[in-house]
């Protein structure tokens with residue numbers, strides 16, 4: 065005996081407290097990391113999804129930096145933009161709700177590993193200045209991005225290391241609703257923002273922005289500094305000069321290069337200018353100072369602009385000219401593209417040239433409509449959502465000079481809350497209430513008085529695994545630990561036992577908490593002790609910390625010629641040493657075909673356990689295992705199994721009385737899997753399973769245990 069050790073699992077009370085504390089700390093760390101990753105993914109996925117074109121431009125910047133020649137504005141990069149934001153946002157939500165914990169946490173860790181490698185490259189090579197992780201909402205430097213990703217990667221790895229410690233917010237049966245709703249929502253948001261405009265505008269040209277102010281240099285700030293070097297040649301000699309020591313005309317200019325030598329302050333708007341076509345007059349200042357309204361039809365690439373709404377555009381142009389307002393088209397495209405547009409749409413308005421990137425930043429629509437007054441952005445519309453000049457809303461906008469709510473940020477936040485947060489919150493609430501009410505129901509069922517009144521059956525629900533001669537010591541201990549962790553993280557609705565080869569017992573006993581996962585042997589000797597080379601006694605089994613032993617398995621009966629008499633001895637010795645017995649019975653195929661199953665199981669019980677006192681018999685768990693179903697993939701149907709289980713209970717009742725029979729757990733064994741366990745366990749006389757093959761993988765075994773939920 066291990067003095068000072070807890071009888072059941074071989075640990076001291078102190079060790080148990082330490083392992084519980086460790087588990088608690090692990091839980092706290094895993095859940096904190098999971099929240100950090102989940103919230104970051106949700107935010108970064110969402111800000112990308114509301115601006116699919118912005119994300120697409122960023123992807124194209126990356127593609128250009130690595131020399132992948134993607135035609136600008138291609139469908140592939142747009143698809144990637146929508147997919148990337150959807151994956152990021154959905155992973156965040158699934159992590160937050162702890163849905164499919166293993167697979168989601170692994171995918172997240174892999175995703176973060178890839179992102180961290182990319183940002184390491186960004187930091188070293190600086191192919192783009194801003195990684196675009198948070199769209200235009202938050203700009204961080206490449207070094208900051210790398211730091212952020214290292215923290216996220218570490219958190220994701222911790223979560224993937226102990227995924228089952230993530231606390232669930234929603235039961236498994238309702239997870240599919242969250243998954244589908246999240247994916248539909250985020251893809252829907254992307255499509256909506258693509259058709260209209262980004263739901264939230266984080267760019268310097270948002271409604272209400274003053275473009276003149278955005279271009280100002282705050283007092284005391286210095287702009288970035290550049291240095292130009294000139295490569296010149298004279299008499300076959302090449303030298304580099306700067307502006308300060310520029311040589312005389314005897315030197316011939318070969319090349320020049322300009323490098324930025326200091327960062328400096330760059331105003332949010334630094335490249336807004338309008339040069340009218342075809343006369344080349346720069347009207348930027350006049351345009352920004354104009355006290356009247358100016359409509360700008362913005363099209364970064366006129367040759368790719370959608371011309372389907374030109375009727376609406378013309379209506380606004382007519383409204384503008386009729387009311388003494390300006391209307392200018394702005395593009396970065398060539399004169400040919402402008403004349404083509406004029407031919408197609410009959411446009412009469414003038415065009416000005418502005419930098420393409422500036423135009424893409426101004427509005428995420430090609431074309432899109434901008435309304436300016438004294439350099440302030442009064443309104444912005446996608447070509448799919450152009451305003452009707454006759455509408456009250458538009459008239460109010462023109463009258464007041466401010467947007468009257470169409471772009472009100474608070475309203476949009478409320479919309480997102482109504483469409484996404486509230487439905488999921490209500491679902492979670494309903495799910496938790498349901499879970500809570502089932503706990504109340506189960507607690508009531510467990511209440512003794514209730515049981516007495518209701519005469520409910522008291523016997524235990526059990527799922528026991530029989531590892532047979534599989535798994536080496538290291539594999540066995542790893543499996544036991546994995547199961548222990550999973551069952552600690554989420555309590556099962558039944559007792560769970562693993563019966564392992566002898567050599568695993570002592571190590572597994574140290575690795576598990578038997579209040580969560582009990583341990584048993586697969587056999588024990590029919591002799592107490594002595595010169596029986598190779599045998600392991602019941603006392604030895606007990607000394608490892610094991611509490612159970614399987615006796616009478618059909619493989620022992622047939623391959624090792626264990627007779628009813630031998631089994632009777634084993635049962636007596638096991639009970640004498642404080643072990644609980646899982647006693648196996650069951651007929652062969654020939655016996656079943658000859659309809660002798662009842663006779664067979666009765667004889668097996670009478671031969672080995674019906675000699676016991678009532679007190680001892682109460683320590684026996686019966687496992688009915690039709691030999692033709694063991695390891696064959698053939699399962700007794702639930703009705704076949706129920707019929708014989710009921711018969712076994714009836715003969716126990718005959719022998720020991722109804723109360724004992726009602727309290728005896730009778731397990732079914734034989735190709736029991738997660739897929740058939742719920743049907744089998746739903747039968748009134750089937751109290752669980754003795755599982756062979758499916759006990760060798762934690763997920764398979766867990767699936768069977770969960771059949772009791």
Ligand code: PEP
Nearest residue numbers: 694695733734735756757
């Ligand atoms: C067993 O041998 O106890 C058993 C039920 O095996 P399997 O589940 O693999 O049929």
